[in-house]
Amino acid sequence: MPELPEVEHAARTLRRLALGRRIVAVALDARAPRLFRPDGPAAFRRAVLGARLVAVERHGKQLLLTLEAGEAPGRLVGVNAHLGMTGRWTGGPAAPPPTHARASLSLDDGTRLHYDDPRMFGRLRLVPGADFAALPGLAALGPDPVRHGLDAAGLQAGLARTRRPVKVALLDQSLLAGVGNIHAAEACWRARLDPRRRADRLTGAEAAALARGLRATFRFALAKLDGGEVVYIEAGGENPFHVYDRAGARCRHPGCPGTVRRIVQAQRSTYFCPRCQR
DNA sequence: ACCCGTGTTCGCTG
DNA sequence: TCAGCGAACACGGG
Numbered sequence: 345m346p347e348l349p350e351v352e353h354a355a356r357t358l359r360r361l362a363l364g365r366r367i368v369a370v371a372l373d374a375r376a377p378r379l380f381r382p383d384g385p386a387a388f389r390r391a392v393l394g395a396r397l398v399a400v401e402r403h404g405k406q407l408l409l410t411l412e413a414g415e416a417p418g419r420l421v422g423v424n425a426h427l428g429m430t431g432r433w434t435g436g437p438a439a440p441p442p443t444h445a446r447a448s449l450s451l452d453d454g455t456r457l458h459y460d461d462p463r464m465f466g467r468l469r470l471v472p473g474a475d476f477a478a479l480p481g482l483a484a485l486g487p488d489p490v491r492h493g494l495d496a497a498g499l500q501a502g503l504a505r506t507r508r509p510v511k512v513a514l515l516d517q518s519l520l521a522g523v524g525n526i527h528a529a530e531a532c533w534r535a536r537l538d539p540r541r542r543a544d545r546l547t548g549a550e551a552a553a554l555a556r557g558l559r560a561t562f563r564f565a566l567a568k569l570d571g572g573e574v575v576y577i578e579a580g581g582e583n584p585f586h587v588y589d590r591a592g593a594r595c596r597h598p599g600c601p602g603t604v605r606r607i608v609q610a611q612r613s614t615y616f617c618p619r620c621q622r
Numbered sequence: 623a624c625c626c627g628t629g630t631t632c633g634c635t636g
Numbered sequence: 637t638c639a640g641c642g643a644a645c646a647c648g649g650g
Contacts, residue, residue, distance in 0.1 A: 347628055350628075426629085428629060429629050430646095430647080444647090462647055462648065463629095463648080464645085465645070465647095466629090506639080507639085515629090517629095524628050524629075525629085526628055612627095612629095613627085625649105626650085627648095632644080635639105635641080635642105636639095636640095636641105
C-alpha cells in the first residue's frame with residue numbers, strides 16, 4: 345500500500361494506538377525472518393519487549409519509531425520500519441491478527457498492534473540508540489515534499505542531474521522521498537507532462553507545474569485518508585486515481601478527448617494521456 | 623497456467 | 637567512477 349500518504353497514515357495509526365504505551369508481549373511470524381534483517385527476529389523481540397513507544401516520525405516512505413527500553417529508562421532503541429509493497433499497521437483493543445500478521449505487539453492497555461505484510465518486502469530494522477541519522481539509507485533520502493515543502497527551483501535542479509525519463513526520475517528516493525509509482529504518474533498527469541520527457545530538459549514552468557502536481561496528488565490522497573477512505577488499489581475497491589490503472593479510459597481532464605495509455609518504464613507501469621500530456 | 627503488482631537492492635554493463 | 641538497466645525478492649489476485 346505504501347507511498348508517502350499511506351505511510352503518513354500508518355504513522356498516525358501508530359501514534360493513535362501506541363504512543364506512550366509499553367509493549368508487554370511480542371509474537372513474530374517464524375516464516376518471515378527476512379523482515380527483521382540484519383539482526384533477526386530474536387534480537388527484535390529482545391529490543392522491543394518491555395519498551396515504551398515515545399516517538400513516531402516519518403521521512404518519505406520510512407517510519408522511524410523511537411522506544412525507551414523498559415529496564416533502563418533513558419536508553420533508546422529505534423525501529424526503522426518500511427512497508428514494502430504490501431505492508432500495513434492495524435490494531436485496536438483486543439484486535440485479532442490479520443491473515444498475514446508478521447509481528448503482533450500487545451500493549452499495556454490491552455491494545456493489539458499488528459504488522460500485516462503478505463509479500464514480506466517490508467522491513468523492521470533495529471537502530472541502536474535510535475540514531476537514525478547514522479543509517480546510510482536514511483541519510484541518502486531527498487527532502488520529504490510534505491514535511492519539508494517542495495519548491496519548483498529545487499525540483500528542477502534535482503531533475504537536471506539525470507537524463508532518465510521524468511517519471512522514472514521521480515521514483516528516485518534521493519531526489520524526493522516518498523514519491524512512488526502511482527503518485528509519479530498522477531503528478532505528471534496533473535502537470536500535463538509527458539512522463540517520457542527527459543528529466544534534464546524540463547523548463548522552469550514545467551518543473552513548477554510538476555511540483556504543483558505532486559503537492560496536489562499528495563494532498564488529495566491525505567484528505568481521503570483523513571476521511572477514512574482507502575486510497576490504494578485493492579480488490580473490489582473503487583479506483584480513486586485519475587490515470588493510474590485506467591488504461592483505455594477517457595482522459596479525465598475536462599474537454600480532453602484523449603485515451604489513457606499504459607506503457608512500461610524501468611519495469612514499472614506508467615499510465616498517461618498522450619493527447620494532453622506533452 | 624499466466625501475468626501483474628503502491629518497493630528496494632544487487633550485480634552487471636558501457 | 638558511475639548512471640542506468642534488468643533480475644531478484646515473495647505471495648495473492650485476476
